Amino acid sequence: MVKMKVSKVLVVALVLVMVLSTASFAASSMNIVQGTPKIDGEIDAVWATANTVKSEIFIGGDASTNNVGEFKALWDEDNYYILAIVKDEVISDASADSYQQDSIDWYLDVANNKTVEYDAIDGQFRANFANVSSVMHRADTSGFVTAAKEIDGGWLVEAKVPFLKKMKAGDVVGIDFQVNNDNDGDGVRDGVSNWAALSGDGWKDTSQFGGEGVLVAAPAAKPATTTTTTANPKTGDDNNVLLFGIIALIAAMTAVFVLKGKKKAASYK
Numbered sequence: 001m002v003k004m005k006v007s008k009v010l011v012v013a014l015v016l017v018m019v020l021s022t023a024s025f026a027a028s029s030m031n032i033v034q035g036t037p038k039i040d041g042e043i044d045a046v047w048a049t050a051n052t053v054k055s056e057i058f059i060g061g062d063a064s065t066n067n068v069g070e071f072k073a074l075w076d077e078d079n080y081y082i083l084a085i086v087k088d089e090v091i092s093d094a095s096a097d098s099y100q101q102d103s104i105d106w107y108l109d110v111a112n113n114k115t116v117e118y119d120a121i122d123g124q125f126r127a128n129f130a131n132v133s134s135v136m137h138r139a140d141t142s143g144f145v146t147a148a149k150e151i152d153g154g155w156l157v158e159a160k161v162p163f164l165k166k167m168k169a170g171d172v173v174g175i176d177f178q179v180n181n182d183n184d185g186d187g188v189r190d191g192v193s194n195w196a197a198l199s200g201d202g203w204k205d206t207s208q209f210g211g212e213g214v215l216v217a218a219p220a221a222k223p224a225t226t227t228t229t230t231a232n233p234k235t236g237d238d239n240n241v242l243l244f245g246i247i248a249l250i251a252a253m254t255a256v257f258v259l260k261g262k263k264k265a266a267s268y269k
């Protein structure tokens, strides 16, 4: 009877631990497939292997004046690559400030350590539809390349950002993507949309990026068709949850054995 009660309590505790551990890992996540595109504004075949996410979190302005961008990412040992396709009916760089122009921002926290201050190799990167680009926070801008052009119904940006360290499959980077939209061409930004942002403070606080990219190997066989990663994709975090569950289970079994032993010892008294 006592044993049954103890087991029930342990099962409830185990479920609670697993639910809580899942909740603590609820960041937006995408798998970033290995691949090396050429940065020329043309969409290479390798982009078809990359996952796509959309900027549908509206941080600033009227949501009706926000443009949604589609973003893809690839990686290799040295570089992080992005492709952005933005639907935009009125294209403008009337403002002297690049963030007020039709432009995209993308964010990179290389070690995914989510500090407030940007580390030296972290950065916020920007390019507008006319391929005017800039790098914020990161002093070393070597190897940063962008290509942009207008397309039917909007514009695209293809870009390369060196990680400034060697990366490997399994590494996780902190990321986000953003579209800045001047909706009426008056030189004032009307809307901002992000993929993962936790607030509008990503420009000064890497803990607010809200997104994680898991570097995964290139597909072995024929490239798969493009897929969209949305809610709770499978990531390395699932391994953490599983590990947590196994540890909790072992702890529970140990507790049962200890209690059993105690009961036995008591009966020998």
Ligand SMILES: [Ca+2]
Pocket (backbone or CB within 6 Å): 037, 038, 039, 040, 041, 042, 043, 044, 158
């Ligand atoms: Ca290309």
Ligand SMILES: [Ca+2]
Pocket (backbone or CB within 6 Å): 109, 110, 111, 112, 113, 114, 115, 118, 119, 122, 206
């Ligand atoms: Ca960092």
Ligand SMILES: [Ca+2]
Pocket (backbone or CB within 6 Å): 088, 089, 090, 091, 092, 102, 181, 182, 183, 184
């Ligand atoms: Ca616009």
Ligand SMILES: [Ca+2]
Pocket (backbone or CB within 6 Å): 182, 183, 184, 185, 186, 187, 188, 189, 190
């Ligand atoms: Ca405007």
